[in-house]
Amino acid sequence: MAPDCRQNCGCYQIDCASPYPTGPNDKDGAHPVTLNLTYFLSHPIQYQSPLLRRLALEDDLSFRVVYEHDFSTRTYFDQGFQSEVRWDIPLREGYRSDLLADVSVNEVLRECDAVWFHGWQSKLFRRILKDASRRRKLTLMRGENWFGAMPDGYGVMRLARRTYHKSIFRYCSAFLTIGKKNREYYLDHGVSQARLFDMPYAVDNQTFLQRASNTMIAEVRQSLDVTPEQKMILYAGKLQRRKNPHHLLEALKTISHNAATPAVLVFAGDGEMRRELEVEAAASPWIKFVGFKNQTEMPTYYAAADVFVLPAEREPWGLAINEAMASGTAVVASDQCGAAYDLITPETGRMTEAGNMDALAGAISEILPRSKEMGTAAQAHVKLWDFEADVRGILSALEVLV
Template sequence: MTTRLLYLVSHPIQYQAPLLRLISGQSDIVLRVIFERDTSDGYFDPGFGRAVCWDVPLRQGYDSLTAAEADLEREIAVADVIWMHGWQGAWMRRALALAKKLNKPVLMRGENTDAAMPDGSGWRGLAKRLYLRWLFRHITVFLAVGSDNRGYYLRRGIAQDRIFPMPYAVDNDTFAQCAIQADTADLRLKLGIAPNRPVILFAGKLMPRKHPHTLLEAWRHSSWGGQAPVLLFVGDGIMAAQLHQHAGTDVIFAGFRNQAELPAFYALADIFVLASEAEPWGLAVNEAMASGTAVIVGDRVGCAADLVTPDCGAVVPAGDVQALATAMVELLPRAGDAGRAAARRIMQWDFAADIAGLRQALAWLKNTPCA
């Protein structure tokens, strides 16, 4: 028996497209996707401070349409199960109301963690808690992207048996293969990095909560035992000018790079650093690990508890310059071994696990009459 699964999401997401193609290929799941808006031809990303058009297929290989093209109530009526990514906005709230009206079970997958999205204090915090309590009564099952996300739901009264794992993953196989095939010697030549010179990498939006300034400061104050590494920033954003101003020598800014270019940068690097605060997950960490790169992350990065162990990297307090400097100095001599350990670890955190978790949730719905 097939399940007609309707997925509602804000826009086409480069990380999700390969997963949606895999789900669509399952013989017992008929997937249909509705995007609130279509950004597949490009959009302005305020985090990068520029227009972005991803160079990977976003809507190919599965059935999709946009909200403007869809009769939302009819689409929900003919589906067996509604799967939603997040609950922000009037369109998502309308979908929840329609699902309740039509007695359709709802699967919710979100990124929320207490570190990244705290309720807050005072009357605002109280109002948010009351709103979430009301909202969560409309949701049948929660799909947890990781331990912190699961804890977020548990602390808001969601029963254990209503939470299923659907880990935040990227296309591990593609990143691993592209990293192996990357011409890192040519990339070093283009960037002006000498052969065998160690490289510390940041890749992402140059914005305060991702702490690229903390990385720059930690790199400048590190006591390297051997050859000092180059610090390489890949990305763009509001802090770009400030970072350029304070960079000095041996700091390279490669600018925004598209999705297909990233594996080569991960393969080039000895260590990838994401020392963010208020980071719901940090999928760039998945990408780096799949590419065989050692990682250092902040303790307020959502993936830290699930992905980063001492054998593949380090977790440091967010904003702590000295702790980050120490971690980089200690990790660099064993970065090769740590990168191989990272690649082994991330292979268990993949799309197959996502589909398995989705199947568990769908099976629970079928076997729970009150759902």
Template sequence: MGGNTIATKLTYLVSHPIQYQASLLARIAAHGDINLRVVFERTSSQADHFDSGFGRTVEWDVPLREGYDSVVLSDTDLQTEIADADIVWLHGWQTPMLRHALMLARQKAVPVLMRGENCDLAMPDGWGPKGWLKRFYLSRIFEQCQGFLAIGTENENYYRARGVSASHIFQMPYAVDNDTFADKALKAAEQRASLKASLGIAPEQKVVLFAGKFQHRKRPDLLVQAMKPLLGDGSPVLVFVGSGDMDGELRRMAPEAIFTGFKNQSELPAFYDLADVFVLPSEREPWGLAVNEAMACGTAVIVSDQVGCAVDLIGPDCGRVFPAGDVRALTEALLHCLENADAMGKAATEKITGWDFDADVRGLTTALDALKGDA
């Protein structure tokens, strides 16, 4: 790659440093044909580290701004940043900076790539005047973009349903650093027996895992209900990794479950490795990157049909998709996946292999080439 080709000056605008994106941005910056510059609307101060979803202060233990050129909006001039770019890439349209950048790019005739998480499962327009106004607003946003980076099928359908043509949509799948998660899970496997013992889990017991924010829309309470018919001697154990508003309620509902509290990014692979099945029973979930993480660690996965990644990542070989809110269906899915956890875990690893940062870079470069060709 590269050769005598002049690198595309790509300016990426995003609200703040995001732990899931850091490694991807470093990978893009290392690409010889892309000169990446990232503009953050803000960075976290110590006070900003409080995460309302987790209900606690969070300090991520992965580097968020290493391996790529970045600047905070307060330390630069947005108009100059836009003018210097060949192409502008926006992560959504929900903040003042992103909307202002869209206006500036139009004024300076700089092509715009849009990447968002929206899907109708999680973010329907609604009905009546409110729905009409939202569709009108989105049409004004989208008509100012020259390309769209789809994170998956549901996201692509969202754009198509709002008038975006297929020729303007490029695949840039929502991915995590598969290699890092897989490597850490492999190392953690050596200490799996020790971790089980430290948590009071018998060596032969199966483990069902929920990891994330204890929020109502994530439906951890549904998982507790679905596990009840499985309880008994030698029954699988339910492990909750995370924190949030429902912490006290869940502890009351499931006194037999194990609660580890919040675990940071580097600690999660050990728990994915520990688990036989990972469950995300959410309602209105745009994607669910924890599913990617679990699959990269070789864990079978169960998700509801309102989780955005379901259609792309979950097949009968690596997990189950159940109707959102259906306790009985989730119980049946648990029984099946627990019985077939080893084979499903291997299939999950194979499935997620192609859903990675390499695919992201390929999709992004395809989009950049297309937009430069149209310029």
């Protein structure tokens, strides 16, 4: 990629008068490199906004985000939760952002050195990806695909999907891999190791580590009628059939039957299955539904729990696993959650076969007596799976490719 700078010092300023023609990759030059990176994203996402604020702090990166939509900055109806949602954290503060409708794509691409996309579902973003590649811009792709969540299928369907993906991947300079299974997916699709850079799927660990005080934890447990000697099992997220929250009801029957003191199962979330679950759980005093809980509320619920459970099928990642572990809570997740392969170890939790309710009950029962010890290990394990690793990953990709 040739810089615009006439002195070839790598600063990308046309009127630069630097006497140091060091070139864009020379870190010893007196004139520092500033790369212009534009991130094209569907809409402001509560998980990503803290990372974007962190990237905006990088001195050698001129960073901006272009959103296709901004509905999530207001109250909106969330299809997954089947309820109105308004996030209680700032989504567009601390970094430069624009709406696609308010900018000229041609001007954005002319000004930037590199573009970054999250997934390729948007037809418009696919066109921008191709345009950026043809202009010889660096093109970075970060997606959530892996075969457990998004299989290629068989026969003609497999051929069609792989042909489609190849038609997109050819325009990508590099891929930012979120975990082991995501990396394997790209390799299986013919992407070379040299084009893969680790950018782990992370959350704002410090927020979940610091936000819940002992007093707040005690208040939540008391509000749920969880006694000091009882164990609390937490499911947090959308109550969708694909995520199998109903499997926890069956698992709880086995767990409670074998325990001297019944465990309390808490559902924090909303969705299509809520009414069905409430009817099925009506006779049990140990099953609680607290509805949707916002970002500033969730750290206390995670920290109040002894184990967090995500028995989902076809789950691309499962960032709730990160959140629970950062809060010091052990985890049980199915083998169809992408995060399980990177974050769950014998010391931090258990991974079970999706749909196997006996295995699910057994894993929870095994963890509950050791929940404090395993929660501490979980928090230590996820500590390095953080935004700093993300920043290193994307900067490494840019440094190698420039």
